[in-house]
Amino acid sequence: xxxxKLTQAEIDKALAELNRGLDAPWRxxxxxxEKEFKFPDFVAAFGFMTRVALQAxxxxxxxxxxxxxxxxxxxxxxxxxxxxxGLDFDLARSIESLDxxx
Amino acid sequence: xxxxKLTQAEIDKALAELNRGLDAPWRxxxxxxEKEFKFPDFVAAFGFMTRVALQAxxxxxxxxxxxxxxxxxxxxxxxxxxxxxGLDFDLARSIESLDxxx
Numbered sequence: 086x087x088x089x090k091l092t093q094a095e096i097d098k099a100l101a102e103l104n105r106g107l108d109a110p111w112r113x114x115x116x117x118x119e120k121e122f123k124f125p126d127f128v129a130a131f132g133f134m135t136r137v138a139l140q141a142x143x144x145x146x147x148x149x150x151x152x153x154x155x156x157x158x159x160x161x162x163x164x165x166x167x168x169x170x171g172l173d174f175d176l177a178r179s180i181e182s183l184d185x186x187x
Numbered sequence: 188x189x190x191x192k193l194t195q196a197e198i199d200k201a202l203a204e205l206n207r208g209l210d211a212p213w214r215x216x217x218x219x220x221e222k223e224f225k226f227p228d229f230v231a232a233f234g235f236m237t238r239v240a241l242q243a244x245x246x247x248x249x250x251x252x253x254x255x256x257x258x259x260x261x262x263x264x265x266x267x268x269x270x271x272x273g274l275d276f277d278l279a280r281s282i283e284s285l286d287x288x289x
Contacts (some may be wrong), residue, residue, distance in 0.1 A: 127249045131240045138233045147229045153251040 087171035088163055099174045103181070111177055118161040118173050120180075130155045133183070140179040145152040158181070188279065192270035203204040205283070213279055219251070220263040220275050222282075230265045235285070241260045248274040 091099065096113065104110040111120045123141070125129040132151055141147045149160040161177055163170035193201065198215065205213040213222045226232040229263055232254055239261070243249045251262040265272035 103212065127240075128244060131237075131244075135233075138229075142230060142233075147256055149253070151251070151253045154249055181197040 087175065088166055089180055090163070090166040090168040092134060096169055101116055103174055104123060107181060114160070116162065116168060117177075118169055118177055120159055120177075122157045122159070124155040124157070127154050128159050136183050140183070141176060144172065144176055144179060146176050148176065148183055158180075190265055190268055191270060191272055192265070192268040198271055201273075205276055205279055208285065215271075216262070218264065218270060222261055222273055222279075223260045226257040226259070226263070229256050232259050235259060238285050239282055242285070243278060246274065246278055246281060248278050250262035250278065253285055 086104070100111060100113065109120065111118050113119070122130075122133060124133060134150070135159055137148065137150075143147060148165070149162070151158045159180065161173035162168065163172055202213060202220070208263055211222065211227065213220050215221070224232075224235060226235060236252070236254060239250065239252075248265070251264075253260045261282065263275035263276055264270065
């Protein structure tokens with residue numbers, strides 16, 4: 086099940102794969118998968134959030150996130166699993182697949 | 188100037204006016220104007236955020252905000268003023284003017 090809680094070893098492996106080739110990595114913070122994205126202004130930041138929102142709704146899995154002006158901080162975890170699941174990595178990969186210049 | 192820092196007395200007065208007639212009040216938390224909005228699901232919450240984003244961009248004044256699923260927590264302050272300004276109350280009023288059922 087994609088929504089099952091992953092072990093620390095599974096998380097370490099999936100995180101290494103997720104971060105391969107990324108300029109800025111996702112990190113484990115407070116048992117959540119976290120990354121901060123920076124944009125030149127609010128319109129760019131909210132445009133990104135809108136695209137993430139559509140991906141999240143499509144996956145049926147949603148982020149915790151914070152925005153102020155050009156900064157978007159995303160935290161992923163699976164409430165029902167009490168930790169990080171495959172769904173969090175699915176959403177993270179989906180977010181990374183968005184073209185940051187679009 | 189709308190962006191000037193308000194005194195505590197000015198904040199108290201504006202907050203009382205803002206909250207008049209509202210079911211749920213805005214509060215002062217950590218020297219910011221804060222309110223939490225709850226929606227039945229992510230689509231409703233993000234729809235609300237999108238409408239707030241358009242209002243904020245129109246006002247040229249943006250929120251700090253956090254979302255998880257149906258919860259949207261908004262904090263307003265004016266960075267350049269080092270506190271709460273008239274702009275924060277403008278944005279709060281603008282947010283309250285949105286039809287929550289739309």
